[in-house]
Amino acid sequence: MAAFILRRILLMIPTLVAISLVAFLIITLPPGDFVDALALQALQDGDRMTPQEVAALRARYGLNQPVLVQYWDWITGILFRGDFGYSFQWEVPVGDLIWDRLGMTTLLSIVTLLFIWVVAIPVGIYSAVRKYSLGDYAATFLGFIGLAIPNFLLALILLYVSFRYFGQSVGGLFSPEYVNAPWSVGRVLDLISHLWIPMVVLGTAGTAAVIRTIRANLLDELHKPYVLTARAKGVPERRLLVKYPVRHSLNPFVSGLNEVFVTLVSGETIVAVVLGLQTTGPLLLEALKSEDMFLAATFIMFLSFLAVLGTFFSDTLLAWLDPRIRRQVTSGATL
Template sequence: MLRYFIKRILYMIPTLFGMSIIAFVIIQLPPGDYLTAVIAAMQDAGQVANETEIARLRAAYGLDDPVYIQYFKWIGGILFRGDFGWSFEWNRPVADLIWDRMGPTLSISILSLLFVWAVSLPIGIYSAVRRHSIGDHVFTLLGFIGLAIPNFILALTLMYLTYRYLGQSVGGLYSPEYVNAPWSWDKFLDMLAHLWIPVVVIGTAGTAALIRILRANLTDELSKPYVLTARAKGLPEYKVVLKYPVRIALNPFVSAIGWVLPELISGITITAIVLNLPAAGPLLLQALVSQDMYLAGSFILLLGALTLIGMLISDLLLALLDPRIRFN
């Protein structure tokens, strides 16, 4: 296992290097650059930028360098100084912008993941064991509704109900009086009061999907000969279900970590915009629209790194969970 882990880590190094090239190429594909967007905005406002000012700005932003020079400056700063570059639009270091948004993003997304697992695991087991029962049909209906309702519609509905019947301020992670207040117990409780809405909204679709996956996998496992043999030996039903079939059926839960980690950044963009959350997704979207290349490229590279880390974690956990995978 240790040898496999070290090998995977070594493979990740050239993969990340390739991802950095792809990320930089992607942000260079749209015509123009950040300065082009700035000049267009100035012209829309009736201002005229002379050639001397344009040349000065291009030199200041480093946009007059060839693309490969810009790339090596960017990747060199990341490797040797931990410097992800300078955000043109925000006029701040990219690293500061990213880390400012990662705290709320990680909190929301990890809590959403725990919500998904806590809800879908018992419901999925129940639906598989009690197939075609009234409870199974009810959970199936609710699951289809959860898959069908767009996140932003559910977010708007919960915002209205919370404001209308609970009198709670909506939008953001804090009430207005706690936004700039220092951390305290009251501020923490206020954050929890606001946090449940994005957690439920983001977790609803994932919960519905994993319930269906777990139900299908566990149903298949329960019909296999080793389960029938365990029942024939007189083992209690909870041991028959939980000891082996559930462990095998949990593989999709564990393998989902590979795509859950990048979802921590990009997957809650629409919900974060609707709920006015200080998450990373809206910042990435804004960077792509404004062609803030170092900010957008750093986010794309971070998504690639999180994908690799998630795949490594899921593979290791699968090997620990399923002896068949470990043996192979």
């Protein structure tokens, strides 16, 4: 098992390097750069930048270098100096902007994933065990509703409910008095009180999909011969259900956790813009619009790292859960 984990960690390194290169190249593919955006904005404001001013700004920001040279300077600065580059739009180092946003994005993704597990697994099990019951039909109906409603529409509905019936400040992860306040017990409690809306919004579609997955897998397991044999031998129904079919039916669910996590991380942007969250979404969108390439590339790299980390966690959990995979890992077989 330790060898499997080490091999997965070593594979993550070239994956992240490749992701950083592709992200940087894609950001620089559109015509123009940040200086061109500045020149266009100045022109719209009634001012015209001279070619000399444009060239001086491009040299100041290092945009007169070839793309691969810019990437090399950026990635080596990250690896050897912890320098993520300079944000052209905000005129501060990228490192001063990203950490709070990344922390909030990571927290929101993890909390939403836990919400999906807590809701979807019991409901999926109940829906399979009580097949065609009223509860099964209700779970199926809610599942289809969750898949059908766009996240941004559900966000608007919950914003209205939160403000109309609970008197809570609308939007954001903090009340106005706590936005720039230092961390304290009051700020943590305020964060928790605001966290439930984006958690439910992001988790609804994932919960619906996981309920359907758990139900389908468990229904397939419940009619296999080993379940019928164990039931015939008098194994208590609850113990039989938890020890064998439920555990086996979780394999496809665990193997798909990386997809759920990637969907949460990538789908957070639109929800964050609608709800005004202090996460990576709005800042990344602004960086892409203004062609602030070092800020955008850093955000994309870290969000990709979260996706790779989710895949690593999914593979490790699957190897721990399934004895067959553990035996393959122990014997040196490739997973």
